[in-house]
Amino acid sequence: MTTAYLAAEGFEAQLGEELRLAGLATHAHGRLLIGDKAVAAAWAANIWHDCAELPVSSIGAAAQALRDVQRNWAMYAPLHHRRAALIQERLPHVSARPIVFPAAAPTAPLGSWTLLAPDRMLIAARCSSPFPNGEVAFVEDKAGPPNRAYLKLWEALVRLRRWPQAGERCLDLGASPGGWTWVLARLGAKVIAVDKAPLEPAVAAMPGVEWRGESAFALEPGSVGPVDWLMSDIVCYPARLLRLVERWRGSGLVKNFVCTIKFQGATDHAAAAAFAALRGTQVLHLHHNKHELTLLLG
Numbered sequence: 001m002t003t004a005y006l007a008a009e010g011f012e013a014q015l016g017e018e019l020r021l022a023g024l025a026t027h028a029h030g031r032l033l034i035g036d037k038a039v040a041a042a043w044a045a046n047i048w049h050d051c052a053e054l055p056v057s058s059i060g061a062a063a064q065a066l067r068d069v070q071r072n073w074a075m076y077a078p079l080h081h082r083r084a085a086l087i088q089e090r091l092p093h094v095s096a097r098p099i100v101f102p103a104a105a106p107t108a109p110l111g112s113w114t115l116l117a118p119d120r121m122l123i124a125a126r127c128s129s130p131f132p133n134g135e136v137a138f139v140e141d142k143a144g145p146p147n148r149a150y151l152k153l154w155e156a157l158v159r160l161r162r163w164p165q166a167g168e169r170c171l172d173l174g175a176s177p178g179g180w181t182w183v184l185a186r187l188g189a190k191v192i193a194v195d196k197a198p199l200e201p202a203v204a205a206m207p208g209v210e211w212r213g214e215s216a217f218a219l220e221p222g223s224v225g226p227v228d229w230l231m232s233d234i235v236c237y238p239a240r241l242l243r244l245v246e247r248w249r250g251s252g253l254v255k256n257f258v259c260t261i262k263f264q265g266a267t268d269h270a271a272a273a274a275f276a277a278l279r280g281t282q283v284l285h286l287h288h289n290k291h292e293l294t295l296l297l298g
Contacts, residue, residue: 076113
């Protein structure tokens with residue numbers, strides 16, 4: 001059964017490498033890599049499952065064929081864009097309004113389609129991302145957070161469909177200057193922010209925030225006690241982060257993890273696979289990630 005993998009813009013090479021290492025041969029349609037089987041693909045912004053090819057005799061017939069399958073569709077059109085746009089105009093509108101955080105990701109089925117040629121389209125009613133082409137936008141806060149890293153945490157929690165509640169204990173490792181701590185404190189959580197560098201003063205002064213000027217890697221789980229969430233946006237090699245996650249997970253003190261896996265230089269696909277092998281994890285390339293993946297565990 002055909003499966004297609006859509007790379008985020010600028011990360012086509014990482015996705016292609018990951019699929020080749022998984023033994024999958026693909027052919028490219030813009031950023032969409034089309035293969036003949038399903039494999040795990042953390043670098044895919046969206047995975048199109050159980051794809052089908054349909055003839056396109058006319059714009060109206062193509063739109064009707066899509067509506068006959070289901071209601072909601074997102075277009076990907078690297079070629080034949082004008083013809084594809086005319087088809088999409090005849091389909092029910094799918095809202096792409098920016099999300100006001102906190103909010104859960106949509107649950108309604110959202111299919112994807114593309115024109116392979118003027119008279120032929122590829123469609124998938126079931127896709128991995130609830131957002132059109134894996135792209136999610138937020139109503140941003142341009143005044144409160146000290147940097148734009150907060151968008152990654154917003155997106156991770158939206159994809160997880162849950163987030164820290166008021167009064168829950170959160171550990172933010174590598175917290176400075178405080179973008180993720182700002183998110184957690186705004187939710188009403190109690191935050192232990194760990195970094196040798198200080199937080200931005202406005203973040204440090206937020207209710208419920210405690211800063212510890214220590215190394216995240218030297219911190220002993222027993223010195224912190226039980227936490228509902230462990231967050232990490234630390235700049236470090238993936239193998240070092242994996243050891244940290246395994247240590248805290250082994251302590252039994254953490255309920256949920258959200259961690260950024262950052263790559264310095266070449267992408268370490270073996271390290272990414274090691275994270276994905278942890279039971280109960282999701283490893284994703286979020287729309288707001290750079291050369292990094294996000295681990296969701298809990």
